[in-house]
Amino acid sequence: MTTLITQTIxxxxxxxxxxxxxxxxxxxxxxxxxxxxxxxxFATAISLLYISFGLDDSKKFFxxxxxxxxxxxxxxxxxxxxxxxxxxxxxxRTDYTYLQLxxxxxxxxxxxxxxxxxxxxxxIGGLLFIFKKMxxx
Amino acid sequence: MNxxxxxxxxxxAIPFLVASLMILTRPFPEIQKKLNVLVSIVLLxxxxxxxxxxxxxxxxxxxxxxxxxxxxxxxxxxLSASMxxxxxxxxxxALLFSLDxxxxxxxxxxxxxxxxxxxxxxxxTFLTGDLFNLFVFFEILLIASCGLLIANEKVEITPSSHxxxxxxxxxxxxxxxxxxxxxxxxxxxxxxxxLNMADMALRIGYMNExxxxxxxxxxxxxxxxVVFGNKxxxxxxxxxxxxxxxxxxxxxxxxxSGILIKVGAYGFIRFYYLIFEGNLEIFxxxxxxxxxxxxxxxxISAVGQDDIKKVLAYHSIGQIGYVFIGIGMGTVYALxxxxxxxxxxxxxxxxxxxxxGCIVHKIGTRxxxxxxxxxxxxxxxGLMFLVxxxxxxxxxxxxxxxxxxxxxxxxxxxxxxxxxLIAVIFSLFxxxxxxxxxxxxxxGEIKDNIFEKENIHQNSKTMLSxxxxxxxxxxxxxxxxxxxxxxxxxxxxxxxxxxxxxDAIIPGEVR
Amino acid sequence: xxSILLSFALTFMAFTLVPCIYRLIKGPTLSDRxxxxxxxxxxxxxxxxxxxxxxxxxxxxxxxLVLAIIAFVGTIAIAKYIDKGVVF
Numbered sequence: 024m025t026t027l028i029t030q031t032i033x034x035x036x037x038x039x040x041x042x043x044x045x046x047x048x049x050x051x052x053x054x055x056x057x058x059x060x061x062x063x064x065f066a067t068a069i070s071l072l073y074i075s076f077g078l079d080d081s082k083k084f085f086x087x088x089x090x091x092x093x094x095x096x097x098x099x100x101x102x103x104x105x106x107x108x109x110x111x112x113x114x115x116r117t118d119y120t121y122l123q124l125x126x127x128x129x130x131x132x133x134x135x136x137x138x139x140x141x142x143x144x145x146x147i148g149g150l151l152f153i154f155k156k157m158x159x160x
Numbered sequence: 161m162n163x164x165x166x167x168x169x170x171x172x173a174i175p176f177l178v179a180s181l182m183i184l185t186r187p188f189p190e191i192q193k194k195l196n197v198l199v200s201i202v203l204l205x206x207x208x209x210x211x212x213x214x215x216x217x218x219x220x221x222x223x224x225x226x227x228x229x230x231x232x233x234x235x236x237x238x239l240s241a242s243m244x245x246x247x248x249x250x251x252x253x254a255l256l257f258s259l260d261x262x263x264x265x266x267x268x269x270x271x272x273x274x275x276x277x278x279x280x281x282x283x284x285t286f287l288t289g290d291l292f293n294l295f296v297f298f299e300i301l302l303i304a305s306c307g308l309l310i311a312n313e314k315v316e317i318t319p320s321s322h323x324x325x326x327x328x329x330x331x332x333x334x335x336x337x338x339x340x341x342x343x344x345x346x347x348x349x350x351x352x353x354x355l356n357m358a359d360m361a362l363r364i365g366y367m368n369e370x371x372x373x374x375x376x377x378x379x380x381x382x383x384x385x386v387v388f389g390n391k392x393x394x395x396x397x398x399x400x401x402x403x404x405x406x407x408x409x410x411x412x413x414x415x416x417s418g419i420l421i422k423v424g425a426y427g428f429i430r431f432y433y434l435i436f437e438g439n440l441e442i443f444x445x446x447x448x449x450x451x452x453x454x455x456x457x458x459x460i461s462a463v464g465q466d467d468i469k470k471v472l473a474y475h476s477i478g479q480i481g482y483v484f485i486g487i488g489m490g491t492v493y494a495l496x497x498x499x500x501x502x503x504x505x506x507x508x509x510x511x512x513x514x515x516x517g518c519i520v521h522k523i524g525t526r527x528x529x530x531x532x533x534x535x536x537x538x539x540x541x542g543l544m545f546l547v548x549x550x551x552x553x554x555x556x557x558x559x560x561x562x563x564x565x566x567x568x569x570x571x572x573x574x575x576x577x578x579x580x581l582i583a584v585i586f587s588l589f590x591x592x593x594x595x596x597x598x599x600x601x602x603x604g605e606i607k608d609n610i611f612e613k614e615n616i617h618q619n620s621k622t623m624l625s626x627x628x629x630x631x632x633x634x635x636x637x638x639x640x641x642x643x644x645x646x647x648x649x650x651x652x653x654x655x656x657x658x659x660x661x662x663d664a665i666i667p668g669e670v671r
Numbered sequence: 672x673x674s675i676l677l678s679f680a681l682t683f684m685a686f687t688l689v690p691c692i693y694r695l696i697k698g699p700t701l702s703d704r705x706x707x708x709x710x711x712x713x714x715x716x717x718x719x720x721x722x723x724x725x726x727x728x729x730x731x732x733x734x735x736l737v738l739a740i741i742a743f744v745g746t747i748a749i750a751k752y753i754d755k756g757v758v759f
Contacts, residue, residue, distance in 0.1 A: 025754075029747060040740060047733070055733050064737065071744050074751055078759040094183030094273070101177040114169045116225045158759030 026075070033075040040068035048143050049136075058139035062146025070154055078158040089152040096144025103138040167210050168222045168236050168287060171244060174199065174206075175280035182273040189268050193259055196272050200252040203279070207248040211241040215647075219654075219664040221289070229356050233665055235289035238651040239499075243286045243426055246503060249633075250418045250510050251279050253626040254411035257514050260620045261521060262409055263312040271311050278304040278415070285423050289665060291345055291435075292355050294427065298341070298391070302334050305412075305420060313409045314617055317526055326403040333400040337390035344383035351377065358665040360435045361658050368439060381440055384431050385447075392424025394484060395453040398477045402461075405476065406469035406526070410517025413469060417476045418510035422502055425483050429495075432487070434658045447488035448579055454481030455582070459589035463596075467526050468516045471597050472509065475552065475590060479505045485579055486567055494570040495652035497563070500644060504563040504637070508551035511630040515544045518619050518627070519601065528597060533606030541619075542602040544627050549598055551634050553591040559637035566645065677725055684718050705749050712742035 044064035051057030073081050104115045119133040178199045185192050214220055214236050222234040236244075255275065262271055281300035288294055309327050349355055351374055352363045367373045390397040401421075405413050432440060458478025465471045483505070486498025518541055519534070520526055535542040547558065554564035564587065571580035637644055654660060691714070694707040716735045723731035752758050 036743075043736065043740070055730050060737065064740065067740060067744050071747065073759050074744075074748055090183055094180045097176060097180035098184070101173055101180065104173055105177070108163075108166050108169075113222065113226050114166070114173065114224050154759065 029075040033071050037068045037072055040064055040071070044068065048139060051139055052131075052133050052135060058142030059146055062143045062150070065143075065147050066150040066154070069151055073154065073158065078155070089148045089155060091148070092144050093148030093152060096141045096146075096148055098141075099144065100138050100141030103134075103141060106137075164209070166222075167206055167213070168220060168234050169224070170206060171203065171210065171283040171287060172234075172280055174203065175276045175283065179273045179276035179280065182276060186268060189264070192272055193267075196255060196275070197259070199276070200248075200255050200279075203283075204248045204252050207241070207245045210236060211245050214238055214241040219660055221664045229354075229359055229666055232293050233289040233356060233358075234287045235358075235661065235665065236287055237661060237664075238647070238654050239426070239429065240286045242499075242503075242647065242651060243422070244283055246422075246506055247279075247282045247286070247419045250506060251275075251282070251415060253629060254414050254418075254510065254514070256622050256626045257414075257517065258409070258411040260623055261313060261411060261517060263314050266311040270307060274304050274307040278308065282419060282423070286426060289357050290355055291348070291357055291360070294430075295338075295341055295345060298423070299338065301420065301423065302331070302338070305416060306331055308412045309404060309408045311409055311412065313520075315521055315524055317520060317524065318407050322407050326407040330400045330404040333397075334390065337387050337397075340383055340390075341387040344380050344387060347376070347380045347383075351380075356665070357430065357435055358658075358662045361437060361662055362666065364436065364439065373439065377436070377439075381431075381436055381443065385428070385443070388424045388428040388431065389450065390424070391427065392421050392480050392484070393454075393477050394424075394450050394480060395457055398454070398457070401477055402470060402473050405473040406467060410469075410513050410520065413472075413517075414510035414513040417473070417513060418506040421476060421480055422483075422506060425480065425487070425498075425502060428484075429487060429655060433655050434661060437658050444488055444490060448485055448576070451481040451484035451488060452579055452582055454478065454484065455586050456481075459586040459593070463589060463593045466528050468519065468528055468597065468601070469513070469526060471593060472512050472516065475594070476505075476509055478586070478590065479509070479552070482564075482567060482583065485583060486570065489571060489574050489576055491570065491574050492649065492652045492656060494567075494574055495655060496645065496648040497567040497570040499648040499651060501563040501567055503644070503648075504551065504559045507630055507633055507637075508548055508558075508560060511627060511634070512545070512548040512552065514623075514627055514630070515541060515548055518544075518623060521617055521619055521623070528600050531601050532604045533602070535602040536606060538602075540624070542598075544631065545598055545602065547631050547634060549594040551638075553594055554587060555591075557635065557638045559634050559641070562638060562641040562644075674725075677721060680721055681718060681725070684714055684721075687714055701749075701753060705746060705753075709742055709746045712738060716742075 044061045047056040047064060048058055048061035049056075051061070072085075107116045108114055115138065117133055117135040117138075119131055122130050122132050124130050178195070182192055182196065185195065210220075215238070219235065219237040222236075223229075224232045224234065258267075258271075258275075277300060281297050281304055284297040285294060285301065288297060306327055309330065310323055345355075348360065352360050354360060354363065364373070364377075386397070389395075393401045405416055408416060432443075455478050458474050458476070458481060462471050462474035462478065465474065479501075483498045483502050486494050486501060489495075516526075519531075519538075522538065522541075523531060523534075525531065551558040551560035554560040568580055568584065571577075571583075688711055691707045691711045695704050695711075698704045698707060716739050719731045719735040719738070723729065723735075748758055
């Protein structure tokens with residue numbers, strides 16, 4: 024009975040929480056947010072899924088290998104740093120331009136977003152790998 | 161060559177990149193091992209190049225992201241470059257050893273990537289010029305070494321519960337020290353307004369001249385002594401070491417005892433001589449007292465142990481006390497002696513841990529009461545163990561003799577007679593306990609030396625070759641010590657005069 | 672007038688944390704303590720909302736949202752642990 028309530032609420036909360044994590048990631052440059060808290064929100068959402076539906080049932084329809092996310096995120100973050108070395112500056116120097124999007128008007132885009140996405144994937148991969156390993160034990 | 165200007169940041173960025181590649185190449189174990197060894201050799205060559213650049217051209221500073229002193233600055237002076245070189249050598253040799261020593265299942269999943277994160281953390285700690293960045297790299301070291309402590313060896317001698325208890329103690333005690341470090345850094349930032357180490361040195365200098373040095377910098381300095389002392393395992397804070405170092409697999413024990421303890425001594429030198437330069441003379445008796453207490457506790461506790469690795473772990477505690485006595489004495493000669501002692505202890509203790517790893521790999525147990533008369537079947541390991549023991553106890557012609565001689569000479573010429581007397585007496589304890597353990601393992605009556613016949617493995621050529629390389633280094637330093645003494649004297653002069661360091665980062669400001 | 676009301680509201684909400692801490696220390700079972708923590712988190716979310724109006728800045732709303740989600744998921748995790756003995 025109680026699990027039915029939790030599962031119904033999880034079906035509503037998890038997509039909203041994923042949207043919140045992506046929004047925190049994208050606005051992270053000049054406002055509070057960034058890759059780290061976005062990753063924590065995503066991990067919270069997926070762990071809510073694991074808690075309310077149980078780890079075995081969740082594995083039947085959603086079973087990625089989280090350590091690959093960790094590795095790919097670390098690769099992206101260091102490639103963002105080394106890319107600026109190739110361009111001739113010091114490590115991790117970033118630049119910004121202004122884009123014109125149809126609905127939003129003028130939006131500032133910084134090249135630090137690549138590093139932030141790398142940190143996002145590292146946090147997701149790290150936390151969910153640990154949760155999954157602990158759950159299987 | 162434009163790309164070699166960025167050498168100092170490649171030391172940190174390449175291990176991070178390779179750690180991610182290690183995760184992605186997990187289906188191909190052969191490629192993983194070969195790539196790791198190749199990257200280790202490349203890092204060794206780069207650290208030699210960095211050291212030669214610093215020796216010729218002076219201090220090198222590198223701003224990350226071109227933010228200048230408001231961002232993170234990487235600084236390589238002689239102390240940093242020599243520590244990076246030392247850590248590259250030891251991690252390369254431990255990697256060669258661990259290719260055949262660690263269980264295949266552990267090696268395939270997490271070992272190599274965590275190893276590269278450990279190398280990145282070590283290089284980052286030694287090369288950074290920003291106090292909060294030091295804290296971040298301490299955290300990376302803590303987490304990476306915890307993951308590596310749990311790795312399994314091919315020989316199953318340590319039950320899983322021992323490993324869990326050791327990791328638990330290591331983690332909790334170091335997290336409490338991390339909390340103290342956060343409070344100390346926050347207090348220092350609130351008082352001085354900057355996190356750059358050179359900038360802090362400038363501001364403390366201005367405050368000292370104006371006479372407005374706030375009194376609460378003294379308790380902050382005491383907190384820093386607690387923090388770096390916990391990393392270096394000096395007297396009241398050493399309780400995590402005798403559990404963590406023996407239960408780790410042998411190459412990881414070698415890295416932990418060889419380099420990770422020295423991170424505490426490095427942080428201590430940076431904070432004592434660079435940031436608070438000249439304001440902390442009242443702490444000198446405290447540091448010498450802590451160093452002496454560490455020597456006494458470490459040497460006495462090592463005498464009655466029955467486990468090979470626990471004897472070596474207690475000796476690690478004792479030998480760090482010698483380094484702290486050298487740092488506390490404060491003259492150029494004493495500081496150079498402390499650095500020579502640090503280098504000697506790193507190489508000798510790593511070698512002893514690797515030799516004990518070979519013994520454990522062949523025999524299958526760590527308990528010295530059950531092993532005896534091993535020199536009839538393993539004369540080569542006996543010889544290697546003897547070289548390591550001679551170096552730790554300070555017998556000629558090994559490098560340990562040079563280190564102890566220079567340290568005691570510096571103490572006597574500085575006028576510290578009673579500390580040196582106590583240190584000499586307790587180094588006799590070291591000599592006694594080391595030779596007793598050598599005698600128990602290799603001589604005496606021959607016992608039934610093969611336990612659990614399915615658990616033994618032969619020592620392979622790569623494992624023995626790292627031992628041979630370390631022996632060569634010990635004898636070279638022991639017989640031809642003049643370049644090393646010249647390098648460390650130059651380093652000590654650079655440490656005691658922070659104006660060069662400040663000039664490299666903030667040009668034009670005088671202390 | 673409205674500033675006096677807002678200050679009164681903030682002080683009153685800060686005082687409502689005290690019974691929660693009392694229940695946190697005194698609670699005979701684990702469930703009491705979990706309920707106390709959840710109530711404290713919800714009160715802090717509301718305090719953050721009012722404070723962001725007082726200081727006229729939108730950045731506290733992100734903090735309130737994140738704290739609410741983490742408290743919610745934490746309470747569900749501990750509830751499942753008390754009921755079944757295993758979290759995942």
